[in-house]
Amino acid sequence: MTPGGMSLVWDERFREYNLGPDHPFTEQSRALAVRLFDQIVPPGTANVRRHAEIEPASRSLLELFHRREYLHFVESASAFDEPTLLDAGDTPGYPGCYPAAARIVAGADRGLSLTLEEGRPAFHPAGGLHHAHPDRASGFCIFNDVAVAIGRAVREGRRVAYLDIDAHHGDGVMYGFYDSGRVLDIDFHQDGRTLFPGTGFPPETGRGDGAGLKVNLPLPPGAGDRALLSLFHRVVPSMLRSFRPDVIILQHGVDGHVGDSLAQLQYTPGAYAAVDRAVVELAREVAHSHLLVTGGGGYRPENVSRVLARTGLILAGEPVPAETTELPAAWREEFTQLVGEPAPARWGYGSAPVPSAWGPDHEDALVEQLEEELGQRFPSTG
Numbered sequence: 001m002t003p004g005g006m007s008l009v010w011d012e013r014f015r016e017y018n019l020g021p022d023h024p025f026t027e028q029s030r031a032l033a034v035r036l037f038d039q040i041v042p043p044g045t046a047n048v049r050r051h052a053e054i055e056p057a058s059r060s061l062l063e064l065f066h067r068r069e070y071l072h073f074v075e076s077a078s079a080f081d082e083p084t085l086l087d088a089g090d091t092p093g094y095p096g097c098y099p100a101a102a103r104i105v106a107g108a109d110r111g112l113s114l115t116l117e118e119g120r121p122a123f124h125p126a127g128g129l130h131h132a133h134p135d136r137a138s139g140f141c142i143f144n145d146v147a148v149a150i151g152r153a154v155r156e157g158r159r160v161a162y163l164d165i166d167a168h169h170g171d172g173v174m175y176g177f178y179d180s181g182r183v184l185d186i187d188f189h190q191d192g193r194t195l196f197p198g199t200g201f202p203p204e205t206g207r208g209d210g211a212g213l214k215v216n217l218p219l220p221p222g223a224g225d226r227a228l229l230s231l232f233h234r235v236v237p238s239m240l241r242s243f244r245p246d247v248i249i250l251q252h253g254v255d256g257h258v259g260d261s262l263a264q265l266q267y268t269p270g271a272y273a274a275v276d277r278a279v280v281e282l283a284r285e286v287a288h289s290h291l292l293v294t295g296g297g298g299y300r301p302e303n304v305s306r307v308l309a310r311t312g313l314i315l316a317g318e319p320v321p322a323e324t325t326e327l328p329a330a331w332r333e334e335f336t337q338l339v340g341e342p343a344p345a346r347w348g349y350g351s352a353p354v355p356s357a358w359g360p361d362h363e364d365a366l367v368e369q370l371e372e373e374l375g376q377r378f379p380s381t382g
Contacts, residue, residue, distance in 0.1 A: 005047030166253025253296030323348025
């Protein structure tokens with residue numbers, strides 16, 4: 001066991017998960033996050049171990065979550081010369097999509113192994129593709145890397161706490177383990193009545209052995225830091241302490257960030273950092289620092305790159321630059337080349353969120369509903 005620091009899983013070939021030049025999802029933003037992290041914590045730094053050679057996941061590993069027939073379908077689409085839709089329209093297959101997607105899965109599997117072996121966090125910024133189901137693609141996700149990692153941990157007899165702060169509900173994970181008593185799933189997301197995939201409501205609490213272990217916290221458009229952080233501190237610590245997981249997996253989508261192009265929540269970098277620090281401390285308290293953090297959604301490169309780079313610094317135990325600190329010139333130049341837009345100048349986000357109608361009464365109403373659905377009490381705000 002190596003205390004302190006973290007393991008970073010990043011293979012440049014993760015960028016081959018490329019759904020097309022006009023598609024909103026791109027691993028370029030995650031690559032820029034790693035580049036920015038490297039500017040602050042250069043390769044060779046003792047408290048960060050980098051893992052850069054990740055081969056595509058084996059068929060047997062993928063089958064821990066995905067059905068064999070679906071794997072054959074993706075493999076066939078991967079061999080076509082032209083893009084082929086893998087779902088109703090937003091997840092295209094393309095030449096080489098099978099190994100590209102399988103490599104992302106292997107990254108999550110490597111991260112799981114590392115945190116379990118080393119007793120410190122592992123970071124897989126390319127992962128977090130939480131919408132794919134056992135038998136189909138969905139929501140830009142061909143294979144579900146976090147679900148495969150959960151499936152492996154469960155098969156090995158471990159208890160998994162899955163936390164999801166992506167603006168979109170992690171439906172592939174929740175329904176994939178809806179009956180499992182070994183998976184606690186806590187998901188903060190924009191209300192499914194206003195955003196894809198249209199799921200994730202408080203009455204969805206699990207079934208059978210999984211009853212009471214699926215916790216959905218839908219937030220209205222415009223909700224921001226106050227909603228996320230207060231609900232997080234009321235719900236997450238008590239659930240984790242009661243469940244006592246062997247490992248925590250955090251899907252760290254950045255599409256809840258103020259100004260995202262596909263969602264309407266208003267989280268700021270400070271809220272993400274607060275969640276990161278809280279999860280690190282909770283993992284240390286209840287799970288022997290067995291923590292795997294993946295990326296996820298996020299459709300503004302300037303947001304995704306800075307937030308995930310900051311997450312890496314927090315996981316590594318490194319100081320986080322002040323929001324007024326200028327970003328490295330070399331990184332800004334690379335950002336402009338890759339994105340084709342002017343790079344942000346500083347670590348902070350310049351625009352303030354607009355006022356939100358969310359208040360204490362809305363929070364109390366949601367918590368009371370969760371208490372009724374789950375049959376347990378949560379701490380008050382006082």
